[in-house]
Amino acid sequence: MIALLIRDMRLAMRAGGGFGLGLAFFLLVAVLVPLGVGPESATLAKIAPGILWVGALLACLLSLDRLFALDFEDGSLDLLVTAPIPLEGVVAIKALAHWAVTGLPLTLVAPVLGILLNLPDAGFYWLVVSLLLGTPALSMIGAFGAALTVGLKRGGLLLSLLVLPLYVPTLIFGAEVVKRGAEGMATSTPLALLAAITAGASALLPFAAAAAIRINLR
Amino acid sequence: MSLWEYANPQKFMQLSRRVLPFVAAASVLCLLGGLAWGFFGTPDDYKQGSTVKIIYLHVPAAMMAINAWVMMLAASLVWLIRRHHVSALAAKAAAPVGLTFTLIALATGALWGQPMWGTWWAWDPRLTSFLILALFYLGYMALWQAVDDPDTAADLTGVLCIVGSVFALLSRYAVNFWNQGLHQGASLSLDKEENVADVFWFPLLVCIAGFVLLFLTLVLLRTRTEIRSRRLNALLARERMG
Numbered sequence: 001m002i003a004l005l006i007r008d009m010r011l012a013m014r015a016g017g018g019f020g021l022g023l024a025f026f027l028l029v030a031v032l033v034p035l036g037v038g039p040e041s042a043t044l045a046k047i048a049p050g051i052l053w054v055g056a057l058l059a060c061l062l063s064l065d066r067l068f069a070l071d072f073e074d075g076s077l078d079l080l081v082t083a084p085i086p087l088e089g090v091v092a093i094k095a096l097a098h099w100a101v102t103g104l105p106l107t108l109v110a111p112v113l114g115i116l117l118n119l120p121d122a123g124f125y126w127l128v129v130s131l132l133l134g135t136p137a138l139s140m141i142g143a144f145g146a147a148l149t150v151g152l153k154r155g156g157l158l159l160s161l162l163v164l165p166l167y168v169p170t171l172i173f174g175a176e177v178v179k180r181g182a183e184g185m186a187t188s189t190p191l192a193l194l195a196a197i198t199a200g201a202s203a204l205l206p207f208a209a210a211a212a213i214r215i216n217l218r
Numbered sequence: 219m220s221l222w223e224y225a226n227p228q229k230f231m232q233l234s235r236r237v238l239p240f241v242a243a244a245s246v247l248c249l250l251g252g253l254a255w256g257f258f259g260t261p262d263d264y265k266q267g268s269t270v271k272i273i274y275l276h277v278p279a280a281m282m283a284i285n286a287w288v289m290m291l292a293a294s295l296v297w298l299i300r301r302h303h304v305s306a307l308a309a310k311a312a313a314p315v316g317l318t319f320t321l322i323a324l325a326t327g328a329l330w331g332q333p334m335w336g337t338w339w340a341w342d343p344r345l346t347s348f349l350i351l352a353l354f355y356l357g358y359m360a361l362w363q364a365v366d367d368p369d370t371a372a373d374l375t376g377v378l379c380i381v382g383s384v385f386a387l388l389s390r391y392a393v394n395f396w397n398q399g400l401h402q403g404a405s406l407s408l409d410k411e412e413n414v415a416d417v418f419w420f421p422l423l424v425c426i427a428g429f430v431l432l433f434l435t436l437v438l439l440r441t442r443t444e445i446r447s448r449r450l451n452a453l454l455a456r457e458r459m460g
Contacts, residue, residue, distance in 0.1 A: 144381060148361065148374050158357075158364050162378065165353040166385045169392040176396060190395070197388070208381050215373040 001093050005200045008097035011201030012063075012068075022059040022102045023109060029055035030113040041118045048117035049127070049178035055113070056106045056131060057167055060138045063102055064163065067094060067146040068213065077150070081217055087210040093203065095136075095143040095209075119182060126181025130194060134174040137198040140205050141166045147209035151216040169204055170197050225302035227445050234438045242435045248428030256421035272330045274422060278429035280323035283351065284435060286316030290358075290382050293377035304441065305371035307448070309379065311440030312361055317355035324348055337384060343393040344401040350389050354382050368448070 033051050034044055071077040080090050110131055111124050119127065145163035149155030173194040180187045224230050256274035293309035296302055310405035327345065328338045339345065361378055365371035 095450075135264065146346055148378060150362070152364050155364075160358055161353075161360050162357045165350055165357060165389070166382070168350055169388040172389075172392040172396045193392075193395070205381070208377055212374060212377050215377070218371065 001028065001089055004080075004085075004090065005093050005100075006176055008094055009100055012097065012101040023060050025056050025062055025192055026059040026106055026109065027113065029058065030116050034117065044118040045120055045182075048114060048119040048211050049123060050175045051117060052110055052113060052127060053117070053134075053171055053175040053178065054128075056103075056110065056135065057138060057171055059106055059189075060135065060142060061160055061163060062104050063098070064142040064146050065149070065159050067098055067143055068150040069146070069155070072150050072216075078217060082142065087213060088206040089206070091143055091147065091209045091213070092140075092206045095139045095202075095206075098143065099136050099139035103131070103139055107131040107135060109120065117180075122184050123182030125179050126187055127178050130138075130174045130177035130181075130191065133191065134170050134194050135199055137170045137194075137201045138167065140172070142202040144205045144209040144212065147212040147216070150213060222300070222302070225304050227304055230304050230404060231445060232378075234442055236311075236440050238435065241431055241438065245351070245428055245435050248424050248431055252421050252424030252428050255458075256418075256425060260417050260421060263334030266334060269333055270328050270418070273418065274425045276323055276330065277422060278426045279319045279326065280348070280402060281426065282429045282433050283316055283319040283323050283348070285430075286319060287310050287351065287354070287383065287386070288436055289437075290316065290379055294379040297372055298376045298380075303372075304445070306376070307444040308441045310372070311356055311374070311444055312433075312437050313359050313362070315436045315440070317352060317359070318432070320348055320352045320355060321428055324352070341397055342401045343390075346369065346393045346397070347386075347390045350393070354386055359451040386405065 005127065030051065033047070033055075037043060037047070068077060071080065081087055083090070107128060110127050114124055114127055142163055145159050145166070146155075148162060149159045154159065173190045176190040177187050177194060224233055230421070244275055253274055257271055262268045286405070290309045290312050293305045297306040297309065324345070328347075331340070332338050358378060361375050362371050365374055
């Protein structure tokens with residue numbers, strides 16, 4: 001399983017893996033929003049938590065369709081299904097690899113973009129904490145969506161239609177943590193709920209995703 | 219004699235052919251009667267004026283929008299566990315109906331909200347969760363459309379329906395947490411002495427019955443259509459072989 005993790009991360013980071021694309025997209029969102037809403041720092045400070053979370057979510061979505069599609073095309077997914085390790089584990093590992101090359105870097109660059117968007121000082125810590133806790137859920141839910149659409153020719157757009165409604169609770173709690181943190185309020189409730197979503201998603205969704213892959217490969 | 223006998227398409231077609239006219243007639247009667255009673259036979263509310271009468275469309279549609287999803291969940295579970303094709307087709311047939319009810323609830327709510335709240339739309343928890351419910355319906359229908367093989371499509375949408383139900387429920391509570399609402403509390407609950415004044419309550423009950431029957435009619439009709447189109451495809455395939 002560790003070998004699979006390393007293989008997936010390597011594939012994603014080397015040429016053609018689209019590793020930097022998500023980050024570049026995140027940066028672009030953070031640049032385009034002030035151009036759209038105007039440069040007043042008070043307005044930006046107010047919307048920064050939401051914009052950063054929405055940007056991270058969309059950047060995460062961008063690379064989801066490659067999660068299983070490449071392995072499906074060259075047949076290695078068939079080998080993984082028949083491999084001695086359970087398919088649920090494969091799905092979880094692939095989601096983890098996806099998180100390590102998208103969610104984790106997004107979390108690390110988010111504070112820099114927070115400066116661009118004039119995020120209040122108190123918010124930076126909570127931004128990193130909430131993204132660190134929340135992005136694994138995004139990868140795991142996304143893996144489920146990718147598993148549903150793996151056999152389809154034009155799965156990309158359908159994937160976003162399926163996955164975005166599933167992202168709603170994560171987004172709400174994640175952005176709420178940063179908003180409350182930036183305003184200096186208590187954050188433990190939304191933070192606990194966000195962590196609960198991540199824990200629940202990583203515990204249960206591998207089974208649903210593995211079922212979807214088995215159906216698609218039938 | 220058990221309920222599962224009607225999982226046989228032949229049996230289902232026979233039964234639904236006999237039942238359908240009655241259900242359809244009862245639905246038309248209830249809807250016409252309930253709406254006419256509601257619109258012409260009840261007084262205006264002292265605060266809301268005549269706009270209160272939109273309740274006869276809004277509340278039943280909203281109820282059925284949620285119940286349709288629950289029915290799809292049940293049908294999906296039956297399909298995934300017992301592999302009855304009629305069940306999968308019924309879930310497929312219910313989705314557009316549920317989406318339409320969701321949109322009716324949203325539209326009538328907007329029409330009522332404009333004069334009463336002074337706005338067509340507010341990011342209120344109930345309104346937001348209905349919008350999200352509409353998105354879930356859209357995704358579900360899009361997945362049915364996108365997969366060519368009918369059995370694969372039924373399996374995938376079944377899995378999506380189960381996971382979607384959990385997330386729809388989560389979203390419902392998340393938006394509650396996220397924003398305090400304008401929307402009034404539940405209009406109807408079983409544990410209250412009186413929900414709304416009796417003059418409005420009885421026509422409302424008739425309208426709810428009408429919407430339930432309408433949903434039943436449409437789902438039966440659409441399931442029959444789906445079964446027929448399956449048979450047609452099978453015939454065409456046989457023709458091509460021979």
